[in-house]
Amino acid sequence: MIGISQIGTYIPEKKVSNLDLLEKFDVSEAFIREKIGVLHRARKEPEQKASDLCVYAFDDLKIKTNLNVEEIECCVVVTQNPDFNIPHTSAIVHGKLDLPEDCASFDISLGCSGYVYALSIVMAFMQANGMKKGLLFTADPYSDIVDEDDKNTALIFGDAGTVSLLDSSATLTPLAFDFGSKGKGYKGLINQENLYMNGRAVFGFTATAVPTSIRKLLSKLNIAKENIDRWYLHQGSKYIIDTIIQRLELDESKVVFDMYEYGNTVSSSIPLLLSKDIDSLQVGEKIALSGFGVGLSWSSAVLQKTN
């Protein structure tokens, strides 16, 4: 069965401080720390593109594994801020990494729900085609589309890239997924000339859809929430994570929170969290993932570490 073997990450060293913007946006430090949950936002260089973030993440993956690029059979990039509208960014990454010509490459256009969706898509694609090793990238550099004067978005998003090595011999494998969309709410988070977010609409959607999705998923698996050892929720903001914890009555100590120093990195947020824990997961442990946002869409999954 295909699973996640290892995760490489890249967070730009350059950071923009939200604490320097208190006066500009008339917000308190407590609001930044306790509600937004982002003290600094990771910022790529203006000339860097999504494919560059992918390549840097791959460099980290190479350090963590003895990967032979000749063995890679598929290369998938989750992004809604591609290098170009044409071609797909995965083709550019394929070229930069000098991957084999018989390596399939395609993009997936999803935002914050993208990583969990993509795990299911790529694992099924690999399984159906007898593939053993694939690369799943996430890179959505929002710094290219955020209006720095827009209080609703300027304090939240950071840039990052990740790559998950999906492998037929990996031992972190999915038990079940849940997906959904509320397409009528698509205007709640939309990029026309700049990114626009209706914070109340996105909050209301998340606070209702995500707990429902997770309850449905646990019911499908016939397991209690107490049987989940760690929760990896999309790091939208501290307020939304706290709201989900409260609504699902989760044990807060099992919910990973880590966005203070880089921000909401869209589809990269879950793999960034998971990359820190993947080597320490114990056999038998179950973890839950849930991504939610742009669309408005969501995807949740339970994975288990096996022998």
Added chain:
Amino acid sequence: MAAVSVEEVLEAIKKAKVITNADKLDPSVLLSEQDVDSLDISGMLLSVEEAFGVEIPDEDIDGIQTINDIVAYVNVKN
């Protein structure tokens, strides 16, 4: 439906654990003057929508600045 009271609205907000100081809110004072920020207001309004089965569209938000405003709004909608 019977008119909704201030106490019932405050109870819905407390039950949803949206804010920690719900007990101390003065119904007639602006929420923004009682340490309730914009995110808290989103959470409070969601808890009211769920508790009383009303929908509060964005265009009506500007007119809702106190607990008394919320109570009046719910009673008009119901």
